[in-house]
Amino acid sequence: MTDQPAKARIPFIPTILVGLAVLAMIALGVWQLQRRAQKAEALALAAANPARPAVAFPKLPPVESDILFRPSSVHCLTVVSWQVEAGRAADGSTGYRHIAHCSTGAEGPGVLVAVGVGQKPDDKPAWTGGQVEGWISEEPDHRALLMRASGKAPPLRPMLIARQAPAGLKPVAPPTAADLPNNHLAYAVQWFIFAGVAVIIYILALRRRNATKAA
Structure with missing residues (x-):
């Protein structure tokens, strides 16, 4: 009888927690994109306010x-x-x-x-x-x-x-x-990068975990 390789398992609770965290980061990135448009309107108003x-x-x-x-x-x-x-x-x-x-x-x-x-x-x-x-x-x-x-x-x-x-x-x-930088696009990109990095780190952690169990 030949040994069958252990089936890779994905832990339920950690995956849910990571998924929720990634969704939150994406939501923050989308919110910053919306804030970017609002900030542009505020900058136009501020430019006229001194007069x-x-x-x-x-x-x-x-x-x-x-x-x-x-x-x-x-x-x-x-x-x-x-x-x-x-x-x-x-x-x-x-x-x-x-x-x-x-x-x-x-x-x-x-x-x-x-x-x-x-x-x-x-x-x-x-x-x-x-x-x-x-x-x-x-x-x-x-x-x-x-x-x-x-x-x-x-x-x-x-x-x-x-x-x-x-x-x-x-x-x-x-x-x-000009004293009011509109950094919301940079903030949005940062949150999207954080979400992507979190996904990559979790996938690597799962691979290492499954490889250790199969050894």
């Missing part, structure tokens, strides 16, 4: 497309702290953008104001607050790439880009639609 009439500064995130880059103003009661980021001045030069974390009263979320661009990160702006005019923008984006790609990242807080800078700093470059 539109001023609006009240939003107190809480997210910053909606219809007010992004619109002229606005805030009153910084006191500067609580400073944040330094790489930035570009209105004259095209680069440097360090100084962002004031302001209080606006005894309670409330406060407000962020990009007051100007300096040449040294440790510059101490001679500005303690007051009424500021500028454009509505968003805080610098330091959210993790995976959180942004999955849509689970918290919304960015509103930030005012000051039209004029205090002594010792250059005015920050006015906002443009």
